[in-house]
Amino acid sequence: MNHFLSVHDVNDLNALVSAGLAAKKTPFADQHLGQNKTIGLMFFNQSFRTRISTQKAAENLGLKVISLNVGSDSWGLEMEDGVIMNGTKAEHVKEAAAVIGRFCNIVGIRSFATLADQAADYAEQVFHQFRKYAGVPIVNLESATRHPLQSLADCITIAEFKKTQRPKVVLTWLPHIKPLPQAVANSFSEWMHQSDVEFVITHPKGYELAPEFAGNAPVIYDQDEALKGAHFVYGKNWSSFSQYGQILTEGRDWMIDDAKMSLTDGGYFMHCLPVRRNLKVTDSVLDGPQSLVIEQAANREWSAQAVLREILLSL
Ligand SMILES: NCCC[C@H](NC(=O)CCC(=O)O)C(=O)O
Numbered sequence: 271m272n273h274f275l276s277v278h279d280v281n282d283l284n285a286l287v288s289a290g291l292a293a294k295k296t297p298f299a300d301q302h303l304g305q306n307k308t309i310g311l312m313f314f315n316q317s318f319r320t321r322i323s324t325q326k327a328a329e330n331l332g333l334k335v336i337s338l339n340v341g342s343d344s345w346g347l348e349m350e351d352g353v354i355m356n357g358t359k360a361e362h363v364k365e366a367a368a369v370i371g372r373f374c375n376i377v378g379i380r381s382f383a384t385l386a387d388q389a390a391d392y393a394e395q396v397f398h399q400f401r402k403y404a405g406v407p408i409v410n411l412e413s414a415t416r417h418p419l420q421s422l423a424d425c426i427t428i429a430e431f432k433k434t435q436r437p438k439v440v441l442t443w444l445p446h447i448k449p450l451p452q453a454v455a456n457s458f459s460e461w462m463h464q465s466d467v468e469f470v471i472t473h474p475k476g477y478e479l480a481p482e483f484a485g486n487a488p489v490i491y492d493q494d495e496a497l498k499g500a501h502f503v504y505g506k507n508w509s510s511f512s513q514y515g516q517i518l519t520e521g522r523d524w525m526i527d528d529a530k531m532s533l534t535d536g537g538y539f540m541h542c543l544p545v546r547r548n549l550k551v552t553d554s555v556l557d558g559p560q561s562l563v564i565e566q567a568a569n570r571e572w573s574a575q576a577v578l579r580e581i582l583l584s585l
């Protein structure tokens with residue numbers, strides 16, 4: 271593997287899930303791979319899980335880690351080519367990417383959607399620019415449209431907890447008070463399409479994901495109907511794609527509670543975190559035995575380790 275930007279960079283998803291599970295069993299088996307090598311982690315947005323799980327995974331592989339918050343630890347970065355830099359950004363990505371590429375063997379980047387300009391967000395300019403100018407493998411730590419390390423951790427979690435060969439997995443929209451990106455939902459859908467599952471999406475009308483991410487998954491607008499017989503309920507809020515970045519409905523009745531979970535086939539609840547309690551999902555579901563959110567977060571370490579291992583093997 272060279273870059274890890276989406277599921278399309280993965281040759282064999284089952285093998286990558288198995289590599290994650292193997293790393294979980296023997297975390298230090300590949301410590302020699304990263305010896306005398308460094309990974310740089312650049313955050314344009316907040317992070318808790320991604321930062322600590324990726325650092326942990328990198329260290330398990332023997333890598334040294336440099337982590338920084340762009341714009342506060344380092345200079346604000348201009349992404350547009352050919353502009354007169356007389357605004358707030360002091361440094362151009364051409365130099366910044368090239369410089370970090372000299373210090374680091376791998377660069378991880380987190381840069382969310384602005385939700386202001388659909389075309390710009392879906393063009394993934396930050397990642398294109400870093401890929402062009404860094405000269406080293408780039409890892410997506412959540413971009414405007416995708417969160418593949420999260421999706422891989424989700425696949426690892428489903429593999430660990432599934433009781434049937436081909437479980438029913440329901441991606442459900444949840445209510446929120448502010449507009450959130452589509453990245454986690456897009457990415458989860460894209461990975462589920464590559465997995466041996468029955469995959470269904472449910473959301474209020476107007477929250478359709480971009481067609482390239484929704485694919486041919488059935489979209490059911492009645493949440494109760496969609497949840498029937500589910501083995502995994504994957505909750506996430508996202509803002510509208512068609513009316514880009516907007517909240518179209520409060521949708522408070524879409525919160526997952528015990529009554530909704532009782533429609534499933536003893537289903538598990540999953541969420542990438544952070545989650546706002548009693549807005550998206552009730553305390554009783556999150557604190558109950560069907561919640562996988564902590565297991566899922568813990569698997570972020572093994573997802574990152576599987577990906578970094580593959581990249582190190584191809585350096
Ligand atoms: N990396 C996990 C999700 C990150 C982000 N959530 C958030 O921004 C939640 C913020 C809040 O609840 O205020 C998202 O939805 O893409």
Ligand SMILES: NC(=O)OP(=O)(O)O
Nearest residue numbers: 317318319320542543
């Ligand atoms: N799930 C996830 O990516 O968490 P952070 O945003 O805290 O990294």
